[in-house]
Amino acid sequence: MQSQHVAPRPAPASGPVVDVGQAEAALVEHYPRLVRLAYLVLPPGLGRSRRVLTAHALTQRALPRGRATASLIPAQAKTAAESLWEGRDGDPGYALVRLRVVRSALEAGRPLKRTAWPKRAQLPWPLPQVWGLRLFPRSGGADELALDQRLSALSGPARAAYVLRGLEKLPEDGVRKLLRAAGVAHPASAVREAGRVPVQDALLLSPEFDPCSLQARPTDLMRRRQHTKAALAAVAAVAVCGALLTLPDGGWGPDGAAAPSDVQNPAVRAALDPAGLTKVPPTAWTTSARTDFSVWPARGGLTRDTALLRRALVVWARPGGSVRVSATPGTPSGPPAGPPQLLYAGRVDAARVVVFYDGLRIVRYAEPDKGTGGAALDFARVDGASGAEADAVVLGRADGDVRYLTAPWVTGAAERDLLRPRSGAMDLGPDHGVTAPLAGRARQTGSCTSWNVLELTDGSGTRLLTDLGELTPAHLTVGRPGAPREVSGAAALRAWSPFACSLSTVWSQGVRSVNAWEYARQKLPDGSGEASWVCTRADTWRGGGPRVLAQFHTPGGRYGAVAAKAESVPACGAKDPHVLAGVLWKSAAGTWYLLAAGSKGTASIGATGGASGSARGNVLAVRTRQGVRAGLKGTLDDGREISGLR
Structure with a gap:
């Protein structure tokens, strides 16, 4: 936010006198709305977790210490015959605390200067505090992400103007008056700048922007443990060698x-x-x-x-x-x-x-x-990295978000939810090679509801990369091993969607690329449609230790089910693309089956153990019972035998 947008705080306008009790009643009654207002006005660069705590702190600090004067600023468009102070918006106590919230949020977003004392809103506040947790609102859809991106590009006063107009339903004249009372030097310019963002009032009320309905995740546990040890060591050092800390070279x-x-x-x-x-x-x-x-x-x-x-x-x-x-x-x-x-x-x-x-x-x-x-x-x-593998590097992580430095040949960067292939992509820049923050999805602690990936564009096409907790994102591809294709286009995105959440199984494993290959399709024995068998292979930078997952996806299901997995095997790779896996499946009628499928070139499949049976071709369906354990053997067209992944 540019400091020239904010003028010295003007003298209070004449209006109703509000005592602290009246202001407190308004603040408590409308607390969620005021916190949402502060959250939306604060600069997005703070990060979602810090914005939440700052919004609550600023709202709680909006309570005056004594009697104060509320500025006569209309809260919504009214006819001349209507009362200026009517309902919630006509409460002078609400008008006062709202003005103080907007003023504090604007001041909190201003950069500190060496030549001036910091404003009270720019200083850290002891309450509220949450130790060991990161709190952030629930993620919305593509529309909410796009609006958040547009608001982040506005100056602080313009962002406040947009929110006051959309959330508080203030007329333009009321917005200008409130911004002027909050210390904005050029409120008319802020209103014009806010007008360049399309009006999407309903989205401002979505859970994406609700800092009172929160998700909780732990902070970095390993770093926290290291910081605790470092803090204890520092205390001991101060106690024993405190005098040494004052030396010039210390x-x-x-x-x-x-x-x-x-x-x-x-x-x-x-x-x-x-x-x-x-x-x-x-x-x-x-x-x-x-x-x-x-x-x-x-x-x-x-x-x-x-x-x-x-x-x-x-x-x-x-x-x-x-x-x-x-x-x-x-x-x-x-x-x-x-x-x-x-x-x-x-x-x-x-x-x-x-x-x-x-x-x-x-x-x-x-x-x-x-x-x-x-x-x-x-x-x-990154030895041997080229093309997509050299397209981006992680610059920093803050509050679960990730910033990337992209290759000089990258012309566009966007954020896309891999679980929602039909949703749009949100533009991330880049600006001089640095992207806007991407809503990262570190290791999921609960249900997997989204998986955001980085979509990069250059002169040769579009590529998809995903953050797996390391400095370089992993390259996602689709297709037969040895001839994979980029994940670009609706069909490729739909192919990856059911299996996106399985990427968490290769978190922090030094993964170079992950390929998803549909190696078989199988008609379900109860006539409910056709299931797909997909093999995902994660290859690492060190060459060895790839993880292979065989996954089973039924029609209408959102997620694929891991049927089998293996590590350090050639299966599903360029050297040996053959794969065989099976799964126990319950039909809609309650009947259990052992289903198995092999890749193209599988001549026959046989099951032994708790379920026995065989079939010609690359698919097998054997009626069985719940909980049985069975082995699989397959024969390829050239006579070679393969066993099922485990």
């Missing part, structure tokens, strides 16, 4: 969170010099035949911050005990062998972030924008 020095150690290797010392960093020219990718990280230019507003770059390099070489270090499976976390390539250095939300590439790994260093604690160092293996 703070955030040039080495930052690096461990105290001398680097003697000349090659390593050269790699720690920011002047030696490789910085690719902005247009290098346009003339190169390569589409990998080696042609990414250095971007961000801090690429010339030598102190930050040196701190990031030194912490990479020898991270201290307070640095949170993570690496995807199979990724070495040692120091750079030579000067790495700089991909990004800039501010992301409330952190300073530096991203390097050394030909084998992506390395992300992050430190708080203010303060000295909580530095993080993350490693991800």
Whole structure:
């Protein structure tokens, strides 16, 4: 929000005198509406969880300390014969607290200045506080996400004007008067800017924007445990060596969170010099035949911050005990062998972030924008990455949302819910390669109701990537192994939709790509339609340890059911595309069946154990009973035998 939109607070307009009791009654009676108003006016850049707590804090602080004057601002369009103060909107107490809520929300969104004292609304407040949980409103549909994106592009006063007009039903004259009373310098300009967003009043009342109806998720448990240990160690250090903390060289020095150690290797010392960093020219990718990280230019507003770059390099070489270090499976976390390539250095939300590439790994260093604690160092293996695998890197995570840095050849980025293939995609930019926050879906703790993915567009087409908790998103494809296709178009999106939630099973496993292949279709024995058998194979950056799931999807079902799974097997892959799996299925009439299917080229299938039977071809249906255990054997057209996935 630009500070020039907000003027010094004007003198209160004449109006009814409201005592604190009357204001409290109005605040308590209309508390959910006032909190929703504050939530919508606050800048979306705060993140959903922080916006919720801030909205509640500002609303509770809107109660005056004594008698106050309510400004005569109409709350809804009325005829001349109608009373100015009628019903809820005619309550002077409500008018007063609403004005104070809007004023505080606008002030809370203004950036702090070194040359001026902060406003009260800009300071943190001890209440309300929630420890160990992240609270955020329930997710809406594509329309709500699109409206939230449009509101985030408005200035604070314009966002307030839109909300007052849509939620409070104020006429334009009333909106201008209220904004002027709240300290906005140019209310007419704010109203005109808000008018560029289509009127969608009903969406403002949706659960997406209701900070009183919340979902709760835990905070980062591992980080919280590490912070607790660090806090205990810090308390002990202060108690024993408090005097040492006052020494001039004891703070955030040039080495930052690096461990105290001398680097003697000349090659390593050269790699720690920011002047030696490789910085690719902005247009290098346009003339190169390569589409990998080696042609990414250095971007961000801090690429010339030598102190930050040196701190990031030194912490990479020898991270201290307070640095949170993570690496995807199979990724070495040692120091750079030579000067790495700089991909990004800039501010992301409330952190300073530096991203390097050394030909084998992506390395992300992050430190708080203010303060000295909580530095993080993350490693991800990306050797051989090209095309879609080199299209995006995670810059930061805040309140469950994810920001990406995209490749220079990416022309468009959007957010799409994979569970809703017919819903539209919400534009994410990017702005100088950095996307707007994508509503990430970290590991689900309850039912899986959505799975948001990143849709990127370049000159060659559209690609789909999904966040699996690592620095590089995984590439999603469809089709037969060895010849997969991009997930673009209605048919490909529908093919992935029932199986999106199964992606949580490969969270933080170093996944490079996930392919979904419908290898068989089977008519159900009760005549209720045709079921599909889909194999999803997640390949990793380290080559070994892929996870293969055989999933069964019945007509009309929203989710696929995992019938069988295996790890480190060639099945469903380019080297051996054959797969066989079975599932116990209950018909609408209550009859149990063992259903099995193999991929194309399966000549026959046989079942042994609790259910016995055989069939020619690649599908099998055997009547059985609940809870039986059976084995599967298949014979391919060339005579080779295969067994079912387990």
